[in-house]
Amino acid sequence: FQRTVIGERSVIMVRDVDGSVNVVENVCAHRGMRFCRERHGNRKDFFCPYHQWNYSLKGDLQGVPFRRGVKQDGKVNGGMPKDFKLEEHGLTKLKVATRGGVVFASFDHNVESFEEFLGPTILHYFDRLFNGRKLVVLGYRRQRIPGNWKLMQENIKDPYHPGLLHTWFSTFGLWRADNKSELKMDERFRHAAMISTRGQSGKNERGRWSGVNSFMDQMKVLTIHDCSTSFPTRWCGGPECSDDYKFPERDHSAAGQSVSTRHIQPNGHGSLDFVWTHFAFEDDTPEMLERRLIQANLFGPAGFVSADDGEVIELFQEGFEQKPAYRSVIEMGGHEIGDIEYKITPGLIRGMYAYWREAMGEYYCPRYVCLLARSNGGI
Ligand code: FES
Ligand SMILES: [Fe+2]
Known part of the structure; x- marks a missing residue:
């Protein structure tokens, strides 16, 4: 059990x-x-x-x-x-x-089927990651973060920040502004998928495609940039590094050769546990297993990501408690809610709160009222 x-x-x-x-x-x-x-x-x-x-x-x-x-x-x-x-x-x-070795459960016995819940678009990305290959657990990591659980949802759905906050990603060229990206949602905006393929631009002059000046052409993380056929990665010859998020609390991601799930576990309104499970596949070679372990250790609070998301969420929580009437600005890329073909946008957050309002009715979180009302063609 x-x-x-x-x-x-x-x-x-x-x-x-x-x-x-x-x-x-x-x-x-x-x-x-x-x-x-x-x-x-x-x-x-x-x-x-x-x-x-x-x-x-x-x-x-x-x-x-x-x-x-x-x-x-x-x-x-x-x-x-x-x-x-x-x-x-x-x-x-x-x-x-259950699907592809992953178990979902609901207290509501009248809930729609899991496939209907995800919808065909998100199901496609879910099946890519969990395609029936037997999984083994590499390890767990648990973080207790003093912030509301929705702040972590917002953070995961915010591809605007990684290259700017986690400067390590940009420095090593793992995050590039010219990555070809797509952000997709189901029709009720409950879930989302973020798909990236490495950009093909040439030299990074004055931060043109890294988006930041800290990029160093000569620095590479060998475990991720090695495109040898014995270690095919999603970065080499494509197609994808993908993340898919299930409302309200699940994220499944594949980056390089790491495969992990992240589970948001709320503790009251001001605290959450962020639980990572890192996976390998049963038929992995010992070399691949070691590679997955190394990559799993690049992420998280003890990894190389520079400032960790947990630190930011703590500061977010403090900011909102200090100024409760504050309205976030989530307008980059426009006010619309729908699929997007680039990633410097909080568009998935607009979708998340559109569904939040639908689910909560009159008890919706007031933080995004103005923007969402406008984006829905209202006031
Ligand atoms: S046996 Fe469980 S509370 Fe008594
Ligand atoms: Fe982050």
Whole structure:
């Protein structure tokens, strides 16, 4: 099993004896305790340590200590009432969808299918990354960031910043303003994909295609720029470095030869855990495995990305708390919401808040009201 969260709700994903995957809420049906504390492990069943109620891997209640009371002096004391039924007191079960080795779950059993949820455009990029090749986990990285979870969503959907904030990317030519890029969304703007192919311009005179002056032509990260056929990368001969984001909290990315997911886990309104899982494939050679490990370590707070996104989000949060009525400017590239063929734009953020308003109704986040109202042809 693997313990994780959906929003702020703790859930357990577990493989059943028949190979299927169940997801149940990590809250005991007795008195509401979060009974599972390990992050992962193997179990034949689950039990809650408080009063040892026992559940099957499907979440069905199987046993209740002293259910029939305690016999004392020829008399039975206590016990559950006669109308108590085990089948009415299981764990909350979630609807599960699996595709390409990735498991998604929802508390809503009437939710649309996973394929309908993503829509054909985003599904295409999802399938490119998770095409059924067997994955193995290389490792995890967890960051607790003092900021609202939506700030991380915005940050991931903001391809305007990487070459400017993470100067390392530009210095080594990994981020180039002349990369051919496309930003695509599903029709309700819930999800997005950002696809980049390396630019083909010649010499970088006065930062023409790096976009910044810190670029150094001679510096290369060998593990990424090596185009040998034994280590084909998405940067060499194309086509893509891709990132696809599922609303509200999942990001799957492939850059160079690293494959990772990033999970935004909110802790209240002012804090989030940012959880990376780095993957390899089961049939990787030892050399490829090492290469994926090196690349995985380039990213994240201990990587080479210069200032980390987590630092920025902390400062964002402080800024918004100081000036709550502040309105962000997300107008670069226009006010419209739709697919875009370049990346210096916050267009995906406009899409994200269009869907946020739809989902939240009158309780939408007020930060982008003006811009989005205008972009929708309103006031
Ligand atoms: S709270 Fe779980 S068994 Fe009592
Ligand atoms: Fe970033």
